[in-house]
Amino acid sequence: MKSEIITLCFALCLTVAVTASSDSDYYGKTKAANLREEKVTRVRFYLHDTLSGKNPSAVRIAHANLTGRADSAVGFGSLFAIDDSLTVGPEKDSKEIGNGRGMYVSGSKDMSKFTIVMYADLAFTTGKFNGSSISVFSRNPVAEEAGEREIAIVGGRGRFRMARGFVKIKTHQIDMKTGDAVLRYDATVYHY
Template identity: 85%
Template sequence: MKSGIMSLIFALYLTVMVVTANSDSNYYGTTKPVHLKEEKVTRLHFYLHDILSGRNPSAVRIAHANLTGGADSAVGFGSLFAMDDPLTVGPGKDSKEIGNGRGMYVSGSKDIRKFTIVMYADLAFTTGKFNGSSISVFSRNPVAEEAGEREIGIVGGRGKFRMARGFVNIKTHQIDMKTGDAVLRYDATVYHY
């Protein structure tokens, strides 16, 4: 009788293992056709204030390479910054705040004359029609090209900008090369559903 119970327990164990193995063997669900809504294009215009100086900076260096300027260099090659920058309607400090840009950027060029950052940022809107929505950018930003506009890519979004793609033209409104403080005009073209 003991061997019969053991055989039954073993048979149940094998059944559970086969069922479990079969249910975990797929890493995907059913593929179904998607019926997307009509694609929309939204154009946004705002200013981002990236302030590194003072008692309440909106961006702070969180790491830097010891060989490329160290702590004395405002934007030395290899420096990594965390940002929580206000987004405003106009370029002034007292302009109406409409959101924030949160993320990170790294100084990605050795030559200060060709100063470039590589950035990831979630540009979130906290008021108005797009309250609770954001666009995500991940791109190279050639900051030294301040005479003209430069372009960064939109790689996604959330809320009303879910599945967003597009681009942002950035123009430097004001920059202090000693402190690294900058006010930037963002003109975004966002394709979304």
């Protein structure tokens, strides 16, 4: 009887060891990347960010109680969801080529140095880049409207898969009371 218990205990220990070993492993295979030659694409478009009116493209979804004053369009700590249109030109009736969807947060206490931190997926819905997008995640020093400012491209999809690069932004027009803005985006996209 004693030898049967020892054999049973040994069998159970062996089963537990094999099961634990197979459960802790996962399938993974590494192989050399077969990357094509890297390309660079430059594209210009306009982003329309509208906070006012009956059909805004950016809405405040949260704000800090201390800084979310009613008289401030974009108080420090305010978080906005966006669904902005991308167009060929700066005019409202310019041909729409896509949308910018994501979020931005007001990240500066001093409005004279107004800065947002933004994440957006800039998707093209027509033309040569239809079905592709570039993703940006970066600090955007909006108060530097006299010159261009730069944000980082951190990814993409479709024709811009594995994208990296930068976007130079220039404010085409802004209403400081409402926060409505039209921005020129000059993107330099490195991709495969």
